[in-house]
Structure formats: structure tokens, C-alpha cells
Amino acid sequence: MYNDLQKRYLKEIKTNQEQREAIKNLTSKIHELELNLQEQRQRVERLECKKVSWKTSGASGKRNRTPEEVASHRDLSKKNDESCCCKYLELLLKEIKKLKKENVKLSAERRALKNELAGLDKDFFEEIEDLKRAVQESVKLNYQYEKCLKQISIMYGLPFMAHL
Structure with a gap:
């Protein structure tokens, strides 16, 4: 029982570490994506500014546009x-x-796993050791009872296996 509990405890620790690593990776990935999003927004703004300045400077050689025409043309290209x-x-x-x-x-x-592991403190393992010793003592006592029962069965001429 102690070995099973220890295996479970080690498994929980391993799972906890894996989840911490996954959370760490996801957090860094979110951070990277947010930075990427911010960079892309800045890039879009720069491109829009370049596009507006290019269209207004390139069009000025042909004819002078009114600010309303430039704004409407900018809005259409901006939408695309x-x-x-x-x-x-x-x-x-x-x-x-x-x-x-x-x-x-x-x-x-x-957090749930951490809370569950919080119950597995030093006292818990000492209690498991005490239970393990109690089980060993009860096994010894059962063996002695079985021995006495065999002797009594032999004394009275009863088959021992019939009582089991």
C-alpha cells in the first residue's frame, strides 16, 4: 500500500511538473503572439502612412486633389x-x-493538484509507516492464530481445511 501511494505521489509530482512546463510554454507563446500582434499593428500603421503619402505625392503631378478626395480614396484603400x-x-x-x-x-x-498534494505531508507518510507496521503485526498474529487452529483441529480430529 505504501509503495502504491509513493508511486501515485511520484506520478502526481511528474504530472504537476509537466503541467507547469505546459503553462510556462503557453504563457511564453501568448507573450510572443501578443508581441507579434503589436508588431503587425505597427506595421499596418506604417504601411498606411506610406501608402497615403505615396498616393498624395504621386497624384500631385497629375492634378491637385482636394483633401476630401484624398480622404475618400484613402478610406477605400484603407478598407481593402x-x-x-x-x-x-x-x-x-x-x-x-x-x-x-x-x-x-x-x-x-x-492549483487543484497542488492542493491535493498539500495533504501529503510528513505526518501523512509517518501514518502510512505506522499502518504498514500494524499490517505486518496483524499478519504475524494471523499466522499464530492459524497455527493454534491447526493444533486444535489435530487435537479434536477435525480436518483443518473444513474450517477455512
């Missing part, structure tokens, strides 16, 4: 660019949300 970028950003956000949910789930499971 945003649709591609938004799809990519949405995918990144979905992935981040999924990883955060998994992180929360693993954190909760880790």
Missing part, C-alpha cells in the same frame, strides 16, 4: 488593406484567446 490585415489580426486574436483559455484551464488544474 484592413480587410486583409484584420483577417490576420483576427486569427492571431483567436489563437491568443484559445491559448489564454488553455492557460487558465491548466493553471486551475495545477
